[in-house]
Amino acid sequence: MTRIQGLIVGIASFAAGVIIGMLAAPKSGRELRRELSESVGKLRKEVNESVAKLPHLYDDLKLPRLSSSEVESDLMK
DSSP states (O other), X not given: OOHHHHHHHHHHHHXXXXXXXXXXXXXXXXXXXXXXXXXXXXXXHHHHHHHHHHHHHHHHTTOOOOOHHHHHHHHHO
16 A cells, blocks of 8 residues: 555544544534534644645655656657
């Protein structure tokens, strides 16, 4: 599993766990909505931080940067 796939799986698992945990807890509707709102805010922050790391993960792969003409010639081979 690549680092990006692991990151996506981690975020999805976190979100699913939060939602299941909140829906299973006996709370009032108002309290549940407030907690869901807070959790969504935390998740949004985590996703934004993860997205900000993506260019660095790409750079870690050390792939050559190709121009569009180089990509086109490689595809034509």
